[in-house]
Amino acid sequence: MTVITIEDLKKIAKEQSGVKSAYQKIVLVCGGTGCESSKSDLIYQNLRAAVRDSGLDKSVQVIKTGCFGFCEKGPIVKVQPDESFYVEVKPEDAAEIVAEHLVKGQEVARLLYDKNKKSGATADDIGFYKKQMRVVLRNCGLIDPENINEYIARDGYRALAKVLFELTPEQVIEELKKSGLRGRGGAGFPTWRKWDFSRAVPSEQKYIVCNADEGDPGAYMDRSTLEGDPHSVLEALTIAGRVIGANRGFIYIRAEYPLAIHRLEVALRQARELGLLGKNILDSKFDFDIELRLGAGAFVCGEETALLASIEGARGMPKPRPPFPAVKGLWGKPTIINNVETYANIAAIILKGGDWFAGMGTATSKGTKVFALTGKVKNSGLIEVPMGTTLREIIFDIGGGISSGKKFKAAQSGGPSGGVISEEFLDTPIDYENLAKIGSIMGSGGLIVMDEDDCMVDVAKFYLEFTVDESCGKCSPCRIGGKQILGLLEKITKGQGALEDIEKIKKVGKAMQKASLCMLGGTAANPALSTLKYFEQEYLEHINAKKCRAGKCKNLLAFYIVAEKCKGCGLCLRKCPANAITGEKLKPHVIDEKKCIKCGACLTGCKFGAIVKQ
């Protein structure tokens, strides 16, 4: 444990830049969770071994980075400065990459994303990246997140130095105000205002909390930021501590994110060793340290008062507000809570200025937004776009359109708290107000694309199952209302729905929105209300015609045998687990619809194409 000064920081940056420029080539291996799961660590090990065996240790550096974002094509290996973008790499490809590319200087064409790549083309020419802008993800995919020197070499901790020695806390808040940064966790509250509230409260003890709970299914933006650039968050928490007068920070992170936890633990240790956390940071007399706390799988703990209860070691029950956590939060003290992505913007705003940040985005929503683009899209992955980018650009330009050539039906934003966005709104510029206008929310950034094979009633039911399960049970509108809506959706998907069920869903949904204590209950009905608004025809079809066009609701499926095609071979009769098929040898068979459990075994087994599903 030592105390370094600004001059030492600059020296480290210079030395690290020297280290990097001494290498002729740098091989970047994606070390995000998705790629790690596809053996990227083994690829990394194999590359290092092959480089060593080829005697290239001094001229080639191999590092593991954070997420490149292009998860559909993972594992990814990039070679700089050649801008070679290798995709779907296997551990056994490592030797070839070293032998052909690094030894002979010949790219391995079969692994390139762009197999006809012209020399001089960069990764930014790839369609997936062309319309993106990386501010939050500026270091992901570029630095080794487990080497603090690499962060420092890219101006890391310079914003903190500026805050400690050049700017007053009031000036920092003013810069944030100019930037227009709004919270990236969902509701979009102005960040400067929250900090200003907390700064104004006199208290000997204050806390800074980072919400890394990220409970939305289908969202992994925060995980990727923490895995790929943990120091950007640590630096921002420290800046926040300085500004509001806090000396302790907590990062509350999902226990289901072991790699992100590990990366944070490494980063915390390294920052403490350099004196960038702890006592007398950068010889400024300012003390600040950060601890990790693990969440334990309760979605409601994404809500800030529930999260604080969990850090305190209790059940994560939300509390009524006011008083807001900025005034009375963790252990009753003023507490600032922001989302990972909110914090990841802070250092860049301090260094480049609020005006720079405000130059991106729309009139009311500034900067960029990170999305996890998943579902029925060709290029699933992590993307960052300026606020105001349209859904069409995200799904069709960046995402490459719908996989398997089906027709786009809807996109869900905001997870279980959000809503569906139908085709007519594809050209809506995405920002907080526009999404709210069409019945959805920004949320933390999960964006799930659906096609004609997805049933909107079934999707609403899926989300209600989630929020019913995750309700903390504290207040009646959420505990009971969610259950009622789920029951109605189940009726409809089973072909037992009635017309009045639609009105009931709307009434209960409105009541939940008005009367729930926290936003879990306040938004739980959104998926049902928004699917009803834009896809009421599907609901009516389920109710009146007992038909699910997407083929998703099993009770509404029917299998039948085309008598003319059936040879009476008896295969389906033998395969059927429910004994629903009867018929004599060599004569057309029949399916008893009442007994049929719609498992589809007969359909897949039939050699004569005599069985039809509709």
Added chain:
Amino acid sequence: MAQVSSELQLSQELRDFIKTWKDKPGNLIMILHRVQQEFKYIPREAALYLAKELNVPLAKIYGVITFYHFFKLKKPGRHNIQVCIGTACYLKSGSDLLLELENLLGVGVGGVTADGLFSIEGVRCVGCCGLAPVAVIDGEVFGKLKKDKLPEIIAQFKTK
């Protein structure tokens, strides 16, 4: 006075961890994580031990354990199979994987096979949506999974 059952052996590392965290505010959940890391679930004897060591009512400990999905009261199989049923995995038929596993192993979600080898769990989003549908077994992620791959994967883990 509650005594730790002679059948339950807390490792020295766990005892040290509890000692380190004993007086920290907000310690309960972090300690429960550490207990579960050791035993794969929270044995009642361990809860009793914590109640004594931390001077916290047992009811409060169980109140916290039962609130959070992550904490388990039943011992899982030696290999816990977690199938992701987050939205992206759900849309890509993650639920079908669960049904198939139930058929193959002969137990339902949350159940443990008679030989104690496997248990099945549905989880909400492990953050590998680009690989949907996904299952995690003993920390190893299997992505872009298909039903017909499951017997082979199960066979792999039978011998581990």
